[in-house]
Amino acid sequence: xxxxxxxxxxxxxxxxxxxxxxxxxxxxxxxxxxxxxxxxxxxxxxxxxxxxxxxxxxxxxxxxxxxxxxxxxxxxxxxxxxxxxxxxxxxxxxxxxxxxxxxxxxxxxxxxxxxxxxxxxxxxxxxxxxxxxxxxxxxxxxxxxxxxxxxxxxxxxxxxxxxxxxxxxxxxxxxxxxxxxxxxxxxxxxxxxxxxxxxxxxxxxxxxxxxxxxxxxxxxxxxxxxxxxxxxxxxxxxxxxxxxxxxxxxxxxxxxxxxxxxxxxxxxxxxxxxxxxxxxxxxxxxxxxxxxxxxxxxxxxxxxxxxxxxxxxxxxxxxxxxxxxxxxxxxxxxxxxxxxxxxxxxxxxxxxxxxxxxxxxxxxxxxxxxxxxxxxxxxxxxxxxxxxxxxxxxxxxxxxxxxxxxxxxxxxxxxxxxxxxxxxxxxxxxxxxxxxxxxxxxxxxxxxxxxxxxxxxxxxxxxxxxxxxxxxxxxxxxxxxxxxxxxxxxxxxxxxxxxxxxxxxxxxxxxxxxxxxxxxxxxxxxxxxxxxx
Numbered sequence: 001x002x003x004x005x006x007x008x009x010x011x012x013x014x015x016x017x018x019x020x021x022x023x024x025x026x027x028x029x030x031x032x033x034x035x036x037x038x039x040x041x042x043x044x045x046x047x048x049x050x051x052x053x054x055x056x057x058x059x060x061x062x063x064x065x066x067x068x069x070x071x072x073x074x075x076x077x078x079x080x081x082x083x084x085x086x087x088x089x090x091x092x093x094x095x096x097x098x099x100x101x102x103x104x105x106x107x108x109x110x111x112x113x114x115x116x117x118x119x120x121x122x123x124x125x126x127x128x129x130x131x132x133x134x135x136x137x138x139x140x141x142x143x144x145x146x147x148x149x150x151x152x153x154x155x156x157x158x159x160x161x162x163x164x165x166x167x168x169x170x171x172x173x174x175x176x177x178x179x180x181x182x183x184x185x186x187x188x189x190x191x192x193x194x195x196x197x198x199x200x201x202x203x204x205x206x207x208x209x210x211x212x213x214x215x216x217x218x219x220x221x222x223x224x225x226x227x228x229x230x231x232x233x234x235x236x237x238x239x240x241x242x243x244x245x246x247x248x249x250x251x252x253x254x255x256x257x258x259x260x261x262x263x264x265x266x267x268x269x270x271x272x273x274x275x276x277x278x279x280x281x282x283x284x285x286x287x288x289x290x291x292x293x294x295x296x297x298x299x300x301x302x303x304x305x306x307x308x309x310x311x312x313x314x315x316x317x318x319x320x321x322x323x324x325x326x327x328x329x330x331x332x333x334x335x336x337x338x339x340x341x342x343x344x345x346x347x348x349x350x351x352x353x354x355x356x357x358x359x360x361x362x363x364x365x366x367x368x369x370x371x372x373x374x375x376x377x378x379x380x381x382x383x384x385x386x387x388x389x390x391x392x393x394x395x396x397x398x399x400x401x402x403x404x405x406x407x408x409x410x411x412x413x414x415x416x417x418x419x420x421x422x423x424x425x426x427x428x429x430x431x432x433x434x435x436x437x438x439x440x441x442x443x444x445x446x447x448x449x450x451x452x453x454x455x456x457x458x459x460x461x462x463x464x465x466x467x468x469x470x471x472x473x474x475x476x477x478x479x480x481x482x483x484x485x486x487x488x489x490x491x492x493x494x495x496x497x498x499x500x501x502x503x504x505x506x507x508x509x510x511x512x513x514x515x516x517x518x519x520x521x522x523x524x525x526x527x528x529x530x531x532x533x
Contacts, residue, residue, distance in 0.1 A: 098131050107140040114141065160506055164499035171217050171503060173529035178216060178249035181256070181525075188252035193263045201265055202343035206237045207361055210337065212330045213352035214246040216253050217503055217531065221518045223254075226356040227262045228518070235361070236262040239341070243330060244270045257523065269329055274339050281435055282332050331453050334415070335434050335460070338422045345423050350493075351416040353478065353501055355515050358492035363419050363472070371466035372428060374419030376473040379411035383483075386476035394455045395448060401440065402448055406459070413465055415454055416495040417473040424464075434460035477502075477511050488514060503532065 107113075114120040114137070123129075129137070181188045193201070200206055209226060213219050219240055227233045238259075242250045247268035254264045269275055333340070334349050341347065348363055350356075368374050381387025392408035437456045441448040449455035474491035477483055478498025488494055494514060500507045502515035520526060 095131070098135050102132060102135040102139055105136070107136060107143060111136065111140055113137060113144060160499055164501065164504065164506065168504060170529045170531040170533070171215065174216055174525055174531065175246060175249040177525050177529065178252040182248035182252040185252070188255050190255050192251060192255055192266050197263055200237060200263055201239070203237075204345045206235050206263075207232070207364060208237045208239065208341075208344055208347045210239045210241070210341070210347050210349045211352060212241040212333045214243050214328075214330060215352050215503075216246065216250050217519065218352040219250065220253060220257070220520070221515060222350055222352060222354060222356070223259050223262070223264060224518045224520075226360065227259050229356045229358055230361065231359040232361055234261040238262060238264045240264060240266045241330065241333060242266065242268055243328075244268050257520070269333070272340055275336070279339070280329075280332075280336065282329075282438055334418075335431055335457065337420060338425045341422065345421070347420050347422060349418045349420055351495065351497070353496040354416055355494050355518065356492070357494065357514075360492065366419060366466075366468060368419065368421050368424070368466040370424060372421055372425045372430065372464040373413075373461050374466045374468045375413040375415075376417070376470050376475070377411050377467045378414050378475065381470060383476060383480065386480050387470075391458065394458060399444065399448055401444075412458060413467070414473060414475055414495070414497075415457070416475065416497060417493045419468065428464060430460045430464060477508070481508055483511060485510070
């Protein structure tokens with residue numbers, strides 16, 4: 001920027017550095033100028049020039065240095081000199097108004113919606129869109145994407161449900177080979193436990209664990225992890241209960257793979273004389289009730305009432321509630337423990353999808369304060385997804401009987417690792433209450449609750465539950481992918497409740513090692529059946 005005084009001192013010119021653009025020219029009348037006026041003019045320019053320089057620099061940085069006229073520069077500098085900014089605020093406000101207007105309108109059915117962002121840009125370049133037209137096209141693209149994502153998620157959940165309900169090829173192979181071994185190998189049929197150890201099956205100075213399952217591999221992990229984690233493995237007695245079809249294979253496994261020094265008993269449900277239809281009305285109801293057969297063995301997808309308002313989370317819970325495992329007698333057996341083991345005083349009942357990581361003998365020392373069931377409550381904890389379960393999560397409180405009898409805010413508790421005082425249990429009517437509510441649910445066409453055996457147990461054990469420290473039993477490893485590894489390592493028992501069992505391909509890879517390290521991959525049957533390969 002340059003300042004020029006004419007020789008006659010009649011004009012002062014301010015120009016750009018290349019001299020092409022006259023920024024400001026001041027003409028002074030010759031006969032009326034004085035040195036005092038000239039001094040004041042120069043002083044004024046001395047103050048003005050720095051501001052002009054700064055504003056010109058800003059214009060240059062903004063990419064408008066190609067202005068070739070005073071008019072252009074004035075349009076750029078004018079708002080800045082007057083203290084006004086750009087119109088971005090007004091434009092954003094106008095955009096909000098347009099979006100709010102379009103939000104209440106339907107996207108026309110015949111509107112051509114671009115397939116992707118590249119096509120959208122191409123459409124904008126080739127067509128003249130108003131702001132409203134553009135907003136409608138954008139809304140159509142988003143609605144289509146949301147629909148596709150939802151359909152994809154529902155399909156994923158459906159596939160996961162079927163995968164969780166099926167028996168993996170390797171586990172089916174293991175059962176068949178061990179069953180065949182039972183018929184051909186006398187060692188696989190040997191008595192469990194050996195005759196001299198039979199009295200210990202009812203010795204209350206031992207730590208008695210009860211496990212009901214038809215999964216041989218899962219049972220082996222539970223027993224192995226409990227024995228290896230125990231400080232007194234010689235004091236452990238495992239009572240493994242299975243169904244008739246799995247009994248031979250289960251017996252073969254523990255006969256051929258003894259978990260010394262622990263004692264293991266394997267019994268089939270057909271070997272308990274007490275388990276009759278008169279004593280177990282649940283059994284007859286499950287076999288003869290058409291609604292139950294249709295609900296658990298019918299079309300799960302159509303039965304879930306999949307509609308536009310069904311969220312993926314709701315769909316997942318509906319599918320889980322229809323799992324056939326919930327009508328297995330093995331799943332109801334725990335309500336009959338006092339009768340099945342009349343000589344035992346205190347037992348720990350374990351699900352087959354748990355892993356024991358710490359010595360559990362202190363559980364027998366916990367004072368249950370006269371209560372029957374020592375369990376971890378599931379309404380308190382850092383993980384709000386897993387530990388936020390109350391009665392409202394399990395029961396249909398729109399049903400009059402449920403609304404009248406139960407409190408929706410009552411804290412729930414978990415099956416999977418429970419300390420049962422069988423002496424206290426035998427003094428209660430827990431079993432009768434369980435049967436009454438089970439029958440009521442059948443009469444109401446399964447409208448009181450949907451999900452398995454826990455809801456009737458929550459009712460039957462009301463007033464008989466003693467909360468125990470949550471560190472004894474960590475839940476959610478079968479449906480909470482973001483489970484804290486540090487918390488898993490600290491827990492005494494970890495529970496893979498949910499669909500993503502560790503023996504399934506849909507299990508979480510980062511959580512599976514806590515389970516698979518107890519699988520004996522060197523075992524001949526495990527190798528030949530290619531377990532988890």
